[in-house]
Amino acid sequence: MSIEQSNSGVEPQQAQMGGQETIPTAVAVELAQIRKEIAELRAQVLEDRAALIVFSGDLDRSLAAFVIATGAAAAGLKTTIFFTFWGLSIIKKKNRASVSKRDLMQKMFAMMTPSSSKALGVSKMNYFGIGAAMLRAMMKKQQVSSLEELIALARELGVQMIGCTMSMDIMGIDKDELFDGIELGGVAAFVEEASRARVFLLI
Amino acid sequence: MSIEQSNSGVEPQQAQMGGQETIPTAVAVELAQIRKEIAELRAQVLEDRAALIVFSGDLDRSLAAFVIATGAAAAGLKTTIFFTFWGLSIIKKKNRASVSKRDLMQKMFAMMTPSSSKALGVSKMNYFGIGAAMLRAMMKKQQVSSLEELIALARELGVQMIGCTMSMDIMGIDKDELFDGIELGGVAAFVEEASRARVFLLI
Amino acid sequence: MSIEQSNSGVEPQQAQMGGQETIPTAVAVELAQIRKEIAELRAQVLEDRAALIVFSGDLDRSLAAFVIATGAAAAGLKTTIFFTFWGLSIIKKKNRASVSKRDLMQKMFAMMTPSSSKALGVSKMNYFGIGAAMLRAMMKKQQVSSLEELIALARELGVQMIGCTMSMDIMGIDKDELFDGIELGGVAAFVEEASRARVFLLI
Numbered sequence: 072m073s074i075e076q077s078n079s080g081v082e083p084q085q086a087q088m089g090g091q092e093t094i095p096t097a098v099a100v101e102l103a104q105i106r107k108e109i110a111e112l113r114a115q116v117l118e119d120r121a122a123l124i125v126f127s128g129d130l131d132r133s134l135a136a137f138v139i140a141t142g143a144a145a146a147g148l149k150t151t152i153f154f155t156f157w158g159l160s161i162i163k164k165k166n167r168a169s170v171s172k173r174d175l176m177q178k179m180f181a182m183m184t185p186s187s188s189k190a191l192g193v194s195k196m197n198y199f200g201i202g203a204a205m206l207r208a209m210m211k212k213q214q215v216s217s218l219e220e221l222i223a224l225a226r227e228l229g230v231q232m233i234g235c236t237m238s239m240d241i242m243g244i245d246k247d248e249l250f251d252g253i254e255l256g257g258v259a260a261f262v263e264e265a266s267r268a269r270v271f272l273l274i
Numbered sequence: 275m276s277i278e279q280s281n282s283g284v285e286p287q288q289a290q291m292g293g294q295e296t297i298p299t300a301v302a303v304e305l306a307q308i309r310k311e312i313a314e315l316r317a318q319v320l321e322d323r324a325a326l327i328v329f330s331g332d333l334d335r336s337l338a339a340f341v342i343a344t345g346a347a348a349a350g351l352k353t354t355i356f357f358t359f360w361g362l363s364i365i366k367k368k369n370r371a372s373v374s375k376r377d378l379m380q381k382m383f384a385m386m387t388p389s390s391s392k393a394l395g396v397s398k399m400n401y402f403g404i405g406a407a408m409l410r411a412m413m414k415k416q417q418v419s420s421l422e423e424l425i426a427l428a429r430e431l432g433v434q435m436i437g438c439t440m441s442m443d444i445m446g447i448d449k450d451e452l453f454d455g456i457e458l459g460g461v462a463a464f465v466e467e468a469s470r471a472r473v474f475l476l477i
Numbered sequence: 478m479s480i481e482q483s484n485s486g487v488e489p490q491q492a493q494m495g496g497q498e499t500i501p502t503a504v505a506v507e508l509a510q511i512r513k514e515i516a517e518l519r520a521q522v523l524e525d526r527a528a529l530i531v532f533s534g535d536l537d538r539s540l541a542a543f544v545i546a547t548g549a550a551a552a553g554l555k556t557t558i559f560f561t562f563w564g565l566s567i568i569k570k571k572n573r574a575s576v577s578k579r580d581l582m583q584k585m586f587a588m589m590t591p592s593s594s595k596a597l598g599v600s601k602m603n604y605f606g607i608g609a610a611m612l613r614a615m616m617k618k619q620q621v622s623s624l625e626e627l628i629a630l631a632r633e634l635g636v637q638m639i640g641c642t643m644s645m646d647i648m649g650i651d652k653d654e655l656f657d658g659i660e661l662g663g664v665a666a667f668v669e670e671a672s673r674a675r676v677f678l679l680i
Contacts, residue, residue, distance in 0.1 A: 093300040097499045101508050102304050108515050109311050115522045116318045126541050142462035176615050209379050213443045240619045259548035266676045270469045272476045273678045296501035305507050312514050319521045345665035412582050416646045473672045475679045
């Protein structure tokens with residue numbers, strides 16, 4: 072804000088004495104400099120936003136991502152999730168027929184990757200022997216929200232969801248295979264945006 | 275910039291008149307506005323804190339978490355670690371009998387997950403064929419602190435440790451199975467706190 | 478602090494003389510206080526830098542790391558990558574003979590870990606059955622930059638790369654096994670630096 076602006080609307084309530092200016096020039100110079108420095112600081116201060124890159128497509132890590140995202144949104148941060156690579160499986164529609172324009176490798180890839188959030192595995196599945204079904208059953212018994220319920224909650228809270236176009240190209244995934252309302256975008260643009268967010272996590 | 279500097283080159287052109295104090299109203303209005311803007315900025319600036327969510331229960335990732343946490347604490351950041359999911363294994367007491375109120379799935383889960391930090395595996399164990407024992411031996415030979423030594427160092431440095439209540443409910447883990455001095459808390463509250471920290475990492 | 482407070486204790490020593498204005502002492506005191514507060518804020522504001530800890534040595538995660546790093550650098554952030562643990566494999570020179578001073582465990586470790594970026598596996602290889610060769614072929618078909626091209630781009634963009642000395646000691650990796658121009662450093666120093674960066678991610 073310039074000095075002129077900040078004075079506008081302020082009634083001159085001071086007794087002018089001998090035609091004097093109410094803000095001495097030397098003070099005005101100082102104030103202008105201070106305002107410039109404050110504007111510079113303001114441009115540097117991070118915004119009330121949370122940005123998550125979800126790279127993993129494991130059920131357990133997806134749960135962590137959505138618990139964090141809904142927590143951030145509930146705390147008043149404008150929250151965005153960028154789904155890339157294996158993470159795209161989380162936002163795939165169920166029972167969506169694979170598109171015909173896929174090449175052979177993309178078809179193989181689609182067969183080998185989860186068809187939707189319902190089909191996600193657990194990151195430690197082979198190692199600890201615990202399966203996604205067991206984890207889901209344990210969560211249900213404790214009345215903890217399922218991944219699908221957390222995704223729905225995230226949407227209610229206005230969490231923005233973006234699919235990574237580069238990953239979609241590589242894997243041959245079409246926009247209409249993803250949930251309705253998913254936006255598409257590139258990593259570089261997301262990173263630039265995310266670098267201004269208070270929270271920036273990769274999962 | 276000091277006052278002396280900022281005034282340098284400005285001729286003293288003022289003097290005293292009747293002992294009257296002199297912040298002109300227009301200047302006071304400016305100063306009040308500037309103070310308000312500074313207060314707003316201050317509320318936006320992140321705090322000298324580090325927040326880590328430890329989701330992984332792998333030995334190698336746990337080591338990374340504690341090396342980062344002790345580094346952050348040594349650098350003067352108030353540091354907090356939130357242990358969730360597999361990460362809870364890191365802060366389990368050794369040889370702690372499993373509690374009786376666990377249901378069948380929770381008992382199975384407890385049998386399949388590491389009983390303490392001593393029992394953690396390595397994330398690449400199966401893939402590269404390297405085991406936790408080999409990593410521990412290599413670290414010892416190079417006189418690198420063990421995980422248990424790093425945990426002790428973290429406690430000495432005042433690193434706060436919190437166990438995730440939701441994960442504990444799901445897995446049927448009791449507070450008295452965890453190290454003494456571990457606090458309990460929810461993800462949402464931790465994320466809100468962490469969003470004000472200069473460092474916020476998920477491991 | 479209110480204006481009234483900041484004036485308390487300051488003797489009114491200035492007034493107006495002959496219509497000439499400069500900076501009244503009371504105003505100067507206010508301005509000095511404001512400048513001090515701005516300087517404090519400036520010290521707290523994060524810098525236009527991005528810091529990445531690359532812990533993983535998987536091809537897919539390495540790709541994510543370099544896509545993010547080059548994106549951050551292109552967005553004008555001074556970007557640094559710290560390679561630790563499995564991540565060191567990414568910056569190993571190809572066909573570099575193993576050094577003779579390795580002990581038996583370090584030799585075994587070197588045989589079991591990737592010899593260069595060309596030899597990296599995919600994090601989900603065993604689980605989804607997709608191999609690194611398949612991923613590379615799919616990327617090439619879509620004309621997406623390979624990992625090696627992204628590494629070259631990162632260097633062109635001035636991304637700083639640091640090898641973790643502690644990991645190198647444990648694994649018995651020499652500086653001359655790594656790419657030329659890689660700096661060496663410790664985790665603690667990196668974390669302290671990174672805590673002042675706008676972006677700080679662990680991959």
